[in-house]
Amino acid sequence: MPELPDVEGFRKVLDSCARDRRIQQVDVYDAGVLHDVGERRFRRELEGRSFTRPERHGKWLLAPTGGPTLMLHFGMTGRLVCCRPDDERHPHDRVAFTVGRDRQLRYRDQRKLKGLWLSDDDGVARTLDLQGPDAAAVAREDFDALLGRRRGAVKAALTDQSVIAGIGNLLADEILWRSRLHPSRRADRLTDGERARLHGDMRSVLRSSMRAECVPPRDSWLTGHRDDPRGTCPRCGTSLSHGRTSGRSTVWCPHCQPEKA
Template sequence: MPELPDVEGFRRVAEGAAGRIVRSVAVRDAQVVRNAEASGFDAALRGRRLGHPRRHGKLLLLPTGSGRGFPAVLLHFGMTGMLLRTDAGDPPHPHDRVVVSLDRGELRYRDQRKLIGIALLTEQGGWQAELSRLGPDAAAIDRDELRDRLGRTRRQLKAALLDQTRVAGLGNLTVDEVLWRARLHPRTATTDLRAPDWRRLDQRLHGVVAASARAGCVPPRPSWLTGHRDERAGRCPRCATELTSGVLSGRTTVWCPSCQRA
């Protein structure tokens, strides 16, 4: 599932198309469109110049024009979505749901499972409405706000970090990596964290998010928990203890029973 690091990679893809003029928009599967007729995208965007993309959490906004940037396309990536920049002559992929043809190349929204889709936003209020349902972006939140937003109610730490209304952008892989690096058990109650725990959680969260955003994914490096979570009898890269897994908050969760004691 695309998380903040993946969407940051998609933002860089879109940034490479900033300044290009939209020649046409082909919605090849109307099921991915949330709030408009498929033909409405072409009518709204044709002839407009793409602006600089904006990301918040797992959302990506593709604005147009030199003013406030509307109309704009809002991209949700669901479980399997991605954004690619291709040459105009590249063969179509069966999961290319929307193709934006530019004066040079194309942007393609590709999604196998079609769980959420895209929306056409005609004014700033639409973008603000989307943001109002989300917490601060995980890459920008500071320690005090992190503690305030997660510590308001007694919840397991894994569930609290995955709650997009608390902190936007964190997904399953990112949260497991952060908690492993912070030496915190995913079932730890947020109300049980002390000042050193919050400091360590904040530092590790920003470190993991920054490194992953540069890579465009949570990288499966040998020194990372992510590099071992899918191994049979995988071992902790820090202490070599066999890793434990279970389902928490509906997600497969991996942790080290030695480094992350309950």
């Protein structure tokens, strides 16, 4: 599932492919990915405009046009691809924006769990008001306050977009493994030192992942071993545990991340 680093990568694709280029044509191959707007109005509102500087908040990508803002959420399988207009259409291409004469920005999504919205400034604000602060920018003091109000599992707090925006399953497991915290620890019972370590590790993992534009499956990371049914902890060699925390599949090291009350 695309998480904050992936969406940052998509922001770079949009910026390099389409920024300041006139939207010559919008092709909607599957209107099922459009939300709160019909195909005809979607094309009418965007054709002739230009994408300006794109922004990201958590897992949301915002593409202003000088009129409405195109808001993109990638669900589990969405992505942006920069192509030439005459490149063969992929079976999962849902919407294409021809920008200038030689480029086409395509929204590609197999499962279509999220999609595209057109919003004015008030609509963008309403959407972002439901999100917590961006995980890559949240200050330590705000992070402490947010976790201190959560009585549930720390993993559930990290992956709740209304608490902190941008962290999904892979990032949460990686960050908690770095911090040596069991995923089911209660967020409001973490010590000051544990919260400080968690915040620092979150920022470090995000910086590396944003450079890679994904959560990289490196041998020195938990992510590089989590999909191996016989995977071992890259830090201590203990067999990894697999389970569910707050309904999410979860991987952790029982030695490095002992469960506490």
